[in-house]
Amino acid sequence: MDDARAASYSFVPSAVAPPIVDRAEGCTLHLADGRTVIDAGAGAIAVNIGHGRAEVADAVAEATRRVSYVLPPWVTEERIALVELLRERWLPEGLSRVGFTSGGSESVDSAVRLALAHHATAGRPERRKVIGREASYHGLTMTALAVGGHRGRRAAFEHVLADHPKMPIADAEGLEKVLWDEGPETVAAVIAEPVIGATAGAVVPPDGWWADVRALCDQHGVLLIADEVMTGFGRTGRRFGVDHWDVVPDLLVGGKGLSGGYAPLGGVFATDEVVAPIAASGEVVMFFTYSAHSASCAAGVAALTILDDEDLVTASATKGADLLRRLDGVAAHPHVAEVRGLGLMIGVELQQADGRPYPASEGMGARVVAEAMARGAWVYPAGDGNVPDALLIGPPFTITDAEMDEVVRIVGEAISAICGD
Ligand SMILES: Cc1ncc(COP(=O)(O)O)c(C=O)c1O
Incomplete structure (x- = not known):
C-alpha cells in the first residue's frame, strides 16, 4: 500500500500518513514497510492480553x-x-x-x-x-x-x-x-x-x-x-x-x-x-x-x-513496579517532571528545563510520541490543562524484560531528541 492510499483513509485530510499495520503479535506491531514497533501503549491502553491470541x-x-x-x-x-x-x-x-x-x-x-x-x-x-x-x-x-x-x-x-x-x-x-x-x-x-x-x-x-x-x-x-x-x-x-x-x-x-x-x-x-x-x-x-x-x-x-x-493481573502489578524502577533514569531526565503510576499504567510528565510545563501550543508530548514511534515504540499521548504533555506507558501485561528495556531506552532517547538533554 502506498502512502497516498493510506492517507486517504483519514477522515480529516492530513499530510502525514498514518502507520499501516500489517499484523500484530504479542507486544509487536509489524508495519507494512517491514519495520517492527513495540506496542507499549497497548493501542489505546486496551490490549491487556497482547496481540494475536x-x-x-x-x-x-x-x-x-x-x-x-x-x-x-x-x-x-x-x-x-x-x-x-x-x-x-x-x-x-x-x-x-x-x-x-x-x-x-x-x-x-x-x-x-x-x-x-x-x-x-x-x-x-x-x-x-x-x-x-x-x-x-x-x-x-x-x-x-x-x-x-x-x-x-x-x-x-x-x-x-x-x-x-x-x-x-x-x-x-x-x-x-x-x-x-x-x-x-x-x-x-x-x-x-x-x-x-x-x-x-x-x-x-x-x-x-x-x-x-x-x-x-x-x-x-x-x-x-x-x-x-x-x-x-x-x-x-x-x-x-x-x-x-x-x-x-x-x-x-x-x-x-x-x-x-x-x-x-x-x-x-x-x-x-x-x-x-x-x-x-x-x-x-x-x-x-x-x-x-x-x-x-x-x-x-x-x-x-x-x-x-495466566495470572496476568499479578503480572501487571509486578511488571509495573519493575518498569517504574527501570524508568528511574528517565525520571531523572531534566525534561521529565515525574514518572508515576500503578501497575502497568505509567505516566511520564514532560517539563521545560526550568520546571514549568511547555506551552500547549508547542505540542511537545505529541512530538515525543511521534519520535518514539519512529524509533520503534508506541506510547499513548496524554495531557491537557495543567499537565499539557505526558506519555502513557501501558503495554500488554505479557511484555518481556527485554521489551521493557527497549521501551525505556527509546522513550529516553525520544525525549532527548525532542526536548534536548
Ligand atoms: C477513563 C476513560 N473513560 C472513557 C473513555 C472512552 O472510551 P471509548 O474511547 O472506548 O469510548 C476512555 C478512553 O480513553 C477513558 O480513558
Whole structure:
C-alpha cells in the first residue's frame, strides 16, 4: 500500500500518513514497510492480553457462525457466559447488575442515564447534576464530554455541553464544597477515574481520597460512579482500580481491557439498589443496536479467561513496579517532571528545563510520541490543562524484560531528541 492510499483513509485530510499495520503479535506491531514497533501503549491502553491470541479469534469466529446478531436483550450463550464470569470472578461484591455496550463512551453515557433514571424513578427528579473532576476524561459522547474535564476535547463544544459541576482532582474537601455550593439535593452522582489517564498521565489520588469521596456520597444520597474504562481488568495491578482503596462504587464502567481490544465492548455494572426503582417504575432501559454483541461477548469471555489462566493481573502489578524502577533514569531526565503510576499504567510528565510545563501550543508530548514511534515504540499521548504533555506507558501485561528495556531506552532517547538533554 502506498502512502497516498493510506492517507486517504483519514477522515480529516492530513499530510502525514498514518502507520499501516500489517499484523500484530504479542507486544509487536509489524508495519507494512517491514519495520517492527513495540506496542507499549497497548493501542489505546486496551490490549491487556497482547496481540494475536488465536483462542480469542476462534471464540469470535465461533460466536459469529452460530448467531450473527439478535436483539441485545435476548440471551445467547456468549452473553450469559460473560455475565456469569463477571459476577463470579471479576466484579466487586454487590455489583450484580451487568449491561454491555460497544465501548467506554457509550458505557459512561449509559451510567449517567442510569444514575438520573434511578433518582427520577425514586421520586427525586431534581437530582440531575453529575460532579466530575477538573482533570478527567470520560469519553466523546456529548454527555461523556460534559461530565469530563478534558478542556482540549471539550473546547469546540463548550457552548452546547450540559453544565455539570467539577471538583478538584485530589482533595475531598473540595468535593464537599462543590456539593454544598450546588445543593446536595440537586446532585445525582459523582464520577471519577481511579487513576487519571488521558488528561494527566496516570495520576494516582492520595490514599484516603476514594474512601472520603465514598463517605461524602453516602452522606448526601449521591451515587458514586467509578470510570474504570482504562484502569479496569488488571491495568493497575488489581482487578479494578478502586480495589486499591477497598471502595465499592454504586456504578462501575468498563471498556478497553474487557475484550482486550479484540472486539468493541463496554460494560456498565451496578448494584441492585441502583436498578430497583427503575425496575419498579417499569421504565424501559433502551439498548444500542450493537449492545452486547455476541461476538464481542465471546471475545470478552476469552480475554478474561486468559487474564485469569495466566495470572496476568499479578503480572501487571509486578511488571509495573519493575518498569517504574527501570524508568528511574528517565525520571531523572531534566525534561521529565515525574514518572508515576500503578501497575502497568505509567505516566511520564514532560517539563521545560526550568520546571514549568511547555506551552500547549508547542505540542511537545505529541512530538515525543511521534519520535518514539519512529524509533520503534508506541506510547499513548496524554495531557491537557495543567499537565499539557505526558506519555502513557501501558503495554500488554505479557511484555518481556527485554521489551521493557527497549521501551525505556527509546522513550529516553525520544525525549532527548525532542526536548534536548
Ligand atoms: C477513563 C476513560 N473513560 C472513557 C473513555 C472512552 O472510551 P471509548 O474511547 O472506548 O469510548 C476512555 C478512553 O480513553 C477513558 O480513558
